Amino acid sequence: xxxxRLDHLNDLDEWRSKARRLLAAxxxxxxxxxxxxxxxxxxxxxxxxxxxxxxxxxxxxPRQFMxxxxxxxxxSEPERFALLYRxxxxxxxxxxxxxxxxxxxxxxxxxxxxAVRRDAHKMKAFVRFRAIPDADEEHYIAWFEPDHYILExxxxxxxxxxxxxxxxxxxxxxxxxxDKENLRFGPGGxxxxxxxxxxxxxxxxxxxxxxxxxxxxxxxxxxxxMPMKYWRNLPEAARIAPLIRNARQMEQDMIARAAxxxxxxxxxQKAHEVxxxxxxxxxxxxxVEAIGGCRRCPLYExxxxxxFGEGPAQAEVMFxxxxxxxxxxxxxxxxxxxxxxVFDEAMEKAGIDRSRLYVTNAVKHFxxxxxxxxxxxxxxxxxxxxACRFWLNLERDFLKPKIVVALGASAAQSLLGKAVSISRMRxxxxxxxxxxxxxxxxxxxxxxxxxxPQKKRExxxxxxxxxxxxxxxxxxxxxA
Amino acid sequence: xxxxxxxxxxAILADAAKYDASCASSGTEKRxxxxxxxxxxxxxxxxxxxxxxxxRCISLLKLLLTNFCVYDCAYCINRSSSxxxxxxxxxxxxxxxxxxxxxxxxxxxxxxxxxxxxxxxYTMEEMVRVARTLREVHLFAGYIxxxxxxxxxxxxxxxxxxWADRLSTNIELPTDSALEHFAPEKRPSEIRTAMxxxxxxxxxxxxxxxxSKAKPEKFAPAxxxxxxxxxxxxxxxxxxxxxxxxxxxxxxxxxxYYSAFSPIPDASSRLPLAPPPLMREHRLYQADxxxxxxxxxxxxxxxxxxxxxxxxxxxxxLAWALKTRQSFPVDVNRxxxxxxxxxxxxxxxxxxxxxxxxxxxxxxxxDVSRLTAxxxxxxxxxxxxxxxxxxxxDDIKLKQKLTPQxxxxxxx
Numbered sequence: 001x002x003x004x005r006l007d008h009l010n011d012l013d014e015w016r017s018k019a020r021r022l023l024a025a026x027x028x029x030x031x032x033x034x035x036x037x038x039x040x041x042x043x044x045x046x047x048x049x050x051x052x053x054x055x056x057x058x059x060x061x062p063r064q065f066m067x068x069x070x071x072x073x074x075x076s077e078p079e080r081f082a083l084l085y086r087x088x089x090x091x092x093x094x095x096x097x098x099x100x101x102x103x104x105x106x107x108x109x110x111x112x113x114x115a116v117r118r119d120a121h122k123m124k125a126f127v128r129f130r131a132i133p134d135a136d137e138e139h140y141i142a143w144f145e146p147d148h149y150i151l152e153x154x155x156x157x158x159x160x161x162x163x164x165x166x167x168x169x170x171x172x173x174x175x176x177x178x179d180k181e182n183l184r185f186g187p188g189g190x191x192x193x194x195x196x197x198x199x200x201x202x203x204x205x206x207x208x209x210x211x212x213x214x215x216x217x218x219x220x221x222x223x224x225x226m227p228m229k230y231w232r233n234l235p236e237a238a239r240i241a242p243l244i245r246n247a248r249q250m251e252q253d254m255i256a257r258a259a260x261x262x263x264x265x266x267x268x269q270k271a272h273e274v275x276x277x278x279x280x281x282x283x284x285x286x287x288v289e290a291i292g293g294c295r296r297c298p299l300y301e302x303x304x305x306x307x308f309g310e311g312p313a314q315a316e317v318m319f320x321x322x323x324x325x326x327x328x329x330x331x332x333x334x335x336x337x338x339x340x341x342v343f344d345e346a347m348e349k350a351g352i353d354r355s356r357l358y359v360t361n362a363v364k365h366f367x368x369x370x371x372x373x374x375x376x377x378x379x380x381x382x383x384x385x386x387a388c389r390f391w392l393n394l395e396r397d398f399l400k401p402k403i404v405v406a407l408g409a410s411a412a413q414s415l416l417g418k419a420v421s422i423s424r425m426r427x428x429x430x431x432x433x434x435x436x437x438x439x440x441x442x443x444x445x446x447x448x449x450x451x452x453p454q455k456k457r458e459x460x461x462x463x464x465x466x467x468x469x470x471x472x473x474x475x476x477x478x479x480a
Numbered sequence: 481x482x483x484x485x486x487x488x489x490x491a492i493l494a495d496a497a498k499y500d501a502s503c504a505s506s507g508t509e510k511r512x513x514x515x516x517x518x519x520x521x522x523x524x525x526x527x528x529x530x531x532x533x534x535x536r537c538i539s540l541l542k543l544l545l546t547n548f549c550v551y552d553c554a555y556c557i558n559r560s561s562s563x564x565x566x567x568x569x570x571x572x573x574x575x576x577x578x579x580x581x582x583x584x585x586x587x588x589x590x591x592x593x594x595x596x597x598x599x600x601x602y603t604m605e606e607m608v609r610v611a612r613t614l615r616e617v618h619l620f621a622g623y624i625x626x627x628x629x630x631x632x633x634x635x636x637x638x639x640x641x642x643w644a645d646r647l648s649t650n651i652e653l654p655t656d657s658a659l660e661h662f663a664p665e666k667r668p669s670e671i672r673t674a675m676x677x678x679x680x681x682x683x684x685x686x687x688x689x690x691x692s693k694a695k696p697e698k699f700a701p702a703x704x705x706x707x708x709x710x711x712x713x714x715x716x717x718x719x720x721x722x723x724x725x726x727x728x729x730x731x732x733x734x735x736x737y738y739s740a741f742s743p744i745p746d747a748s749s750r751l752p753l754a755p756p757p758l759m760r761e762h763r764l765y766q767a768d769x770x771x772x773x774x775x776x777x778x779x780x781x782x783x784x785x786x787x788x789x790x791x792x793x794x795x796x797x798l799a800w801a802l803k804t805r806q807s808f809p810v811d812v813n814r815x816x817x818x819x820x821x822x823x824x825x826x827x828x829x830x831x832x833x834x835x836x837x838x839x840x841x842x843x844x845x846x847d848v849s850r851l852t853a854x855x856x857x858x859x860x861x862x863x864x865x866x867x868x869x870x871x872x873x874d875d876i877k878l879k880q881k882l883t884p885q886x887x888x889x890x891x892x
Contacts, residue, residue, distance in 0.1 A: 125527050129584045140583060161521040163513035164619065165583060180517065200580045206487055207581075210494035211542060212532040215742040215756050221535025225528065236530055244533050254743040255753045262561035266552070292669060301656050302726040304672040330676040330730070370729035370778075 003033045003045035006081065009173065010074045010149035019085050021051040023059065029089050034081035061091050064098050071113035074149045083108060119147045120154045126230050127158070129167060130198040140167040141194045143233060151176055152185060159183050170194060191233075201235040208236040214247035215254070284313065284398045287391065291364060297387035299365035299380070304329045309360025309395050317474060318358045318401040319343075320392065320411040322443055326375050329366035335359045339445035343407075346444060350467035352474070360395055362406075362414035363388045385414050396436070402477055404436050405470060408443030426466055429473060437473065441466035484567050490577065492567040496547040496558050497593055500650070501707055501739040503528075505539040505588035505623040508645040508702035518619025519582060520589070522645065526623070527588050540591040540625060541581050545569055545606055549595030553652070553663035554748040555712045555741060558595045562746045568597075574610045575618065582622055589623030589645070590614070596629060604632035604640065611643035623702075630667075630674040637674075641681055641699035646734070648705045649674045651727065654720040658713035662750070675731040678704045682732060703734040710764060711757040712741040716788035720764060721778045725771055738764045763790040770797055773828055774821045793883050798824040801861055802882075808873050809863045813842050824882075825857030857882055 004018050022032060033045055041047070065087065072080050087105050090097055097103050101110070129140035140162075144151075151169065155176040158169065168177040170189040177184045222240075231237035281287050291306045300306070307324035310333060327337035335343055347354045363384055368375035380388075392414055396404070406412040413419050415438060422440055430438040442463055450456040484492075505526030512521035528537035546568035547558040557564055578590045592610055594603050607626050614620035626644040628637060640647055649671055653659040656668040678700070685699035706727060708720060724736045740756035747753060767790060770776040774797070784799030785791045791799040801808065801824045810819050812834055820831045830852040837843065837851070845867040849855035860872040860882075872878065 121527075125529050127585050131584075138583075142585070157521075157523070160512035160514050160523075162519060162583070164517040164519050198584065200584060203487055203490055203577065204581065204584070204586050206491050207494050207541070208530065208532065208538070210491045211498045211538060213498055213534045213536075213742060216534035216536070216740075216758065218535030219533055222531040222533050225535075225537070226531040234530065240533055247533065251743065251755065254745055254747065255755075260563045260746055263563055266560040292667065300669070302723070302730075303669075304676045304730065305669045326730075330680060332673065332676075368726075368729070370725040372772075373729060373732060375726075375729045 001033055001042070001045045002027060002031055002048060002051075003035050003041045004048045004051075004081075006034065006036045009036055010152060012070055012073045015069075015073060015081060015084065018048065018051075019088055020054050021048075022085065023088065023092070024052055024054045029082065029086040032082070032085060034085070036081075059092055060095075061088065062095055062098055065091060068098070068109050068113050070153070071116040072109055074116045074153055075112040076148045077112055080112060083112075116148050116150060120150045122230065123150060123154050124157055126226075126234060127169060128233060128235060130195045131200070132195060138165060140165060142167070142169045143189075143191045143194045144169055144171050145233065146171055149173060155183055155185075198235075205236055205239050208239050209243060212243050212247075214243070214250040217244065217247045219244060281394065284395070287394045287398070291391055294364070294391070296390060297365075297384045299363070299367050299384055302368070303365040305332050306364040307332055307334050307361065307366070308364060308391075309358055310334055311358030311360075312356060313399065315356060315358035315399060316401055316477065317356070317403045317405065317470075318360065318396070318399060319405045319407060320415060321359070321361045321407045322410040322445075323361050323363035323380055324366045325377060325445075326366065326368070329375075334361055338448060339443065342444035342448060346463065346467055350464060350471050352467065352471050358395075358399055358401065360392065362392060362411045364391055380410055382413070382419070385410055389414050389417075396434075401436060403470065403473060404432070404438050406438065406440045408446065411443070412440045426462070427469065439466065439470050439473075486573060486577075489567040489569055489573070490543075492565050493544045493547060493569060494542065496544045496564070496595075497542045497591070499557060499739065499742070499744070500542065500591075500593060500627075501536075501737040502625070502648060502705055502735070503537050503539045503542065503591070504646070504702075504705075504735065505625075506702070507734060508623060509698075511621050513619065513621050516619045516621065518621055519579065520619075520621030522588075522621070522623055529586055529588065539588045540623065541578055541587045541589070542591040543569070543574060543577075543593070545574065545592060545594035545603075545610070546597055547595050548597050550598075551596055551663065551665045553666065554750050555652070555662055555709055555744075557744040557746075559748070561748075564746055571606060571609045571613060575613050578614060578622075579618060579620070582620070587622075589625070591625040591627075593627035594629070600629040600631040601633050601636060604629045604636045608636055608639050608643065611640065615643045625702075628674055628678065628704075630670040632674075634677060637677055638681065638699075641678070641685075642697070644700055646702040646705060647678055647700045648707070649678070650707045651723065651736075652707070652709060653713055654708055654710075654715040654723045655713070658715060662713065672730075675704065675706070675727070675733070679731045704731065705733055705735040705737060707737040707739055709741050710738050710761055712751055717760070717764065717767070717785065717790045718778065718782040718788040721767055721771065721781060724768060725778050728772065736768060738768070759792050760790070763792060763796060767796045775818055776800070776822075794879070795824070797822070798857060798882060802879050805873055808861045809869050810861060811863045812848055813838050813865060823858060823861050825852055825854040825861075827852070 004022065006014055006018065008014055033042065035041065069084050072084060083105065087109060098106055100106055123144060123146055127142045127144050129142045132139040132141055151171050151174045155169065158167065159178050162178065164180060166179055168175060170193050173188040175186045175189055177186065281290050288308050291308055294300055294306055307328050321335065324334060325337040325339065328334055344354055363380040367378045367380050369378050404415060406415050409419065409422060412422065412425065422442060425440040432438050442459065447456065447460055447463060450459055508522050510523055513519055526539055528539050530538040532538060547564065548566050548568060549558045549560055552560045574592065581587045592607050594607055596603050611624050611626060614624065624644045625646040625648065626640050628640065628647050628649045630649055651671055652663060659666055659668050681699045682703060685696050708723065710720060727733050727736060738761050740758050740761040742756035743753055767781045770781055771778065780800060781796050782788060784796050784803055790796050810823050817831060817835060820826055820834060833851045834843065837847065842865040845864045848858060848862065848864055852858055860869045860878055863869065
């Protein structure tokens, strides 16, 4: 039996160099006993000084093993060195053992590694620094009792986080110190090594008391996430018992207490508030204001905002689309999405000055169906179109355009008050009662959705022809 | 008026902030202070530094800058008509508390909200000033979550996003009519417009939207979230989830937080004075998960319950499966991912493991039971190499068998 001596509790490099030499000497795991520090050899154990020296690597191991070993070496389990050596030995025969979750050694290594990870996570959470009073510069120190030998591997987290601060963490087996530049390790200590209090802890306890909602008491949940073994080093834990004791009473009191009269400040404030504006809509800008509160159909409930028409107040031509799309809804402006771009290009092609048009929609709120992270456009129904005619009529009344163009069936339905066929109505001026001339054509987004290229060309040609007709009509208007 | 001590202000303004459920400190960029010599780091997953006896994680210093408020929202402890004690922090006081707590490792960062004083812009400007001071003067690299005041100027939102990891705007209540009823000064469409603006900013800052261009300016790397109060108004679970699905699809929210309405000191008489509906809140979170990660839509989930409400006794996926038994059993060796995700008791991780391990060999019931913690729930809904549930799937007592024994929810 060979006794291998390690100076450190958790030094992976030290263990690795010894393990390499054992492996080179062909020593089976059953022939080796691992000892740490001053631990005495057993009666029949030989020392490890006669092991051959090896420098470079002598075999290969899966990277996964080194990662596991880095955690497992920190575990307080006394058998961890032997377990690691046994796995190393076995991996020389079969490099796939670690992939087999059912293997006992693999299972044990995984279990130890995850215990170490949890311990390190809790250390990051539950270390509590105290300021050293009367130090020349701010200086913090903490006492922490980890389950495993995790300080060396976890301290760099604190260096990255508290880079600009002088601090130390003392544990029973080791200590770490950061001077804003270097991380050093020293011997273990005791709770007496750190100050007994810190003035800020009173504020922290006040915060802990105040953030607690007595109506939601869930003690078991708290204990599973913040096990009681940590409580003795957490300043806030002193508050737990009284908070739990009084919770029920506090909740009952809140429920029992009747509402009081509002304070005088509230009454003064309310008196100062201006009376709501009356609902008379006298202009386009009044309409923009008023539509914010529109409840004429349920679409307002899920849309971001109403999207009103846009364009010069003296515009002679008004284009009416169906409804705002996703982008129009987010930005609150009409005709800025993909269909708006098709519209802009078509106008340019037809030689119509886009800046002189007023563009709006038959329905002012976006109707959609949520699908994960996207909103799928839904066609407005007859009721929604009817409800929203109120606003379109206001736009027509205030703007008095000479030509109105319906883009698509919804717009035509809104302007004519009934459903019509686009193919039958397009290509001709339709006189309306108020003297306006109406043209009907497709919605540009219809063109975007035609999959067959041949059909797409035909429909685009018809659309362009409709626009040309409208342009000619506009020019006649000016010639007259 | 006698000046309040800092400690008294802390008590008032933490108490005022505790009804906001969000406490996450995860999902932001990775950064630390090694290069700057400042204080703070964020390394992926958030850290809960403590837990209160309500079982909630304490990760951030959650404060209101002030609980004075010109609004009179019935459900809110800080409404102007409430007689709750009032206080106001100075910018420097919040900065100092944040640093004092952070340096002692009590917290991951700051979550700052505020009552509305003077105007939305003034209030937002003050909150932005806290964040800017922490970042610029104190080189603070910890987590910052700022509440966005709807209607604040777009420049202030842009600056808030420059300093904060996360921004949030609370939708407050599931329906616009309820919000108008209980919060007369709030405009639902203004709240959604604020979310839409944030989404626009977040889209701009996401590199894959702008390939090959210069690195876009940073904006709230942990995204935006919102909170909905559950049980203050009459809305059913269907309305709540429909609202949530609409928000997720429109504004790229990271999270919708559901907060069971709990009795508040000096409560308005218009609201239910009853213990908070914690189980309902829990079921809503489960349903929310089904929408985001399991491919369910709202009508399917709601159909698992009765009358627009989720079944409080069993989880919503099981409730759906029990009412959709014709879709089961699902063959774990053949079914696609989408269908496996619909099996009660199989989570996303379990499904991934089923798919990986079935490439090597046909899975038996024992194999599946090693991949999930809840095989009893899974068994009636799957078939495996050595298992078919037979009549179990259609057993009329199945629901009863799978319903957890009623446990005493209260501890005393």
